[in-house]
Amino acid sequence: MDLTRLSTERLELAAVSEGDLDELHALNADPRVWRHLPSGVHSDVQQTRDQIADYTADWERDGLGYWIARRGGELVGIGGVRRRAGGTWNLYYRIAAERHGHGYATEVARAGVDAAARLAPDEPVVAYLLEHNEASRRTAERVGLGLVWRGPDREVPDGIRLVLADRTLDEATLGTLH
Secondary structure (H helix, E strand, O other), X not given: OOOOEEEOOXXXXXXXXXXHHHHHHHHHOOHHHHOOOHHHOOOOHHHHHHHHHHHHHHHXXXXXXXXXXXXXXXXXXXXXXXXXXXXXXXXXXXXXXXXXXXXXXXXXXXXXXXXXXXXXXXXXXXEEEEXXXXXXHHHHHHOOOXXXXXXXXXXXXXXXXXXXXXXXXXXXXXXXXX
16 A cells, blocks of 8 residues: 555655755744744754654655645645654654644644554554644544543643543553553
């Protein structure tokens, strides 16, 4: 099953590749898309280059990973699922600031959840997000994920981390996520 290229109602999705470096770096360097995690802003193109190497390795190893999302050839964002330690799929979406509010995150997220279910239906899909990122939580809930854990974040002082999943998770799996 080849999941490297998919189409949704409005988007063309393609596995992240080295050819996406300039556009992906511009997205990652935009502080508007990191409002809920300012430390995530990429200040150096090497950060994005390393990220792309990780993401292409996901595709090679797992047959699934994050896509670049385009509409009419123009970058909308990045998203999809990638495997996490513990046998779960991490749901992720980052949409260009000027494209916020049009349902693109939900569209990419739904494609990721569906692809994970086709490829490995026994592996849960999880979203790992900060509580104050309400838009991201709503997106995860729209594609069928529900809250399974809430607690202190390891990386963000005073941050509250939420774990949402498409099914109930056992304690061992939860332990790998927070």
